[in-house]
């Protein structure tokens with residue numbers, strides 16, 4: 001079995017090894033990808049929710065030329081052997097130097113060790129157990145076996161985790177049998193027997209794990225809880241640690257500053273300003289609605305005065321409005337037909353070509369049938385009741401002629 005150097009030194013960035021085996025993984029467009037097994041490695045293979053390391057393997061050929069190959073994936077096979085995916089084949093027996101991408105490793109160490117701390121803090125304060133962990137590209141998540149956690153409790157857990165980080169407690173690795181581990185009160189034990197690797201955060205958490213961890217809690221650097229989400233198995237909690245936490249806080253601050261500059265106001269006043277402006281907008285909308293009703297009332301009176309009432313005859317008001325929308329012509333039709341013996345045939349071409357036919361309650365013509373017949377013939381849709389109907393057509397240039405046809409039909 002490959003000796004796993006990261007078990008004893010999380011921050012080992014370079015190592016020497018001998019190639020034990022190399023297999024072609026796949027071949028695409030005349031290019032092969034290889035899986036290389038070493039006698040010892042500092043590369044971490046994907047497992048336990050922590051992704052693989054990246055880096056390079058550098059071999060020296062017999063001619064003395066260095067052969068450098070990027071390590072693009074590291075994985076375990078069913079037997080627990082570690083394989084390094086490379087773009088070049090390195091033959092068995094070759095001596096190689098391994099170089100780990102330490103920026104990626106440090107990021108993984110911060111998120112992963114932060115997860116140990118966070119899982120322990122959730123148990124200590126809320127008795128919420130972690131059922132799974134995922135280390136993502138942007139944020140990491142743990143799923144807890146609880147349906148919900150209040151915002152106040154989330155802040156308490158975040159506070160406790162950050163206190164333990166600030167105390168810089170030592171983190172050590174210990175080995176024990178399953179029976180010994182059980183007696184020690186380990187948080188989560190694997191099913192398998194044999195020697196178990198334990199990660200001990202001094203006086204805070206003891207957990208079985210094969211991952212890479214910080215030397216002390218201070219190296220986690222800080223922890224921020226983000227959003228939560230209900231999932232099938234309970235509650236998913238997003239979090240970021242260390243440099244990710246700083247980068248996330250920086251992004252949030254820039255977003256907040258940009259948003260505040262639009263008002264403009266200080267970031268701290270943003271929520272109050274938004275609330276104030278929304279209330280002002282609501283008041284303005286109310287006022288505008290009142291004005292529109294007044295305008296419709298006056299317009300209705302004007303239109304009615306232009307068509308004098310003759311005893312026993314209905315008054316047909318017909319007009320296309322280019323600069324008024326559908327809601328205005330509806331309002332106007334309602335106002336017009338409040339007077340007796342009025343038929344309103346109105347149209348708007350301001351946005352979508354719209355028609356409104358309405359009549360006073362003392363008349364008997366069927367506006368719904370009339371409108372449906374005319375708009376359908378013009379390729380549109382519409383309908384309504386006997387005293388009020390509304391519809392739309394695709395072509396605004398047909399509005400005038402539809403109103404004329406409606407007037408003619410009403411005259412017969």
Ligand SMILES: [Zn+2]
Pocket residue numbers: 112113116199209210211212213
């Ligand atoms: Zn771990």
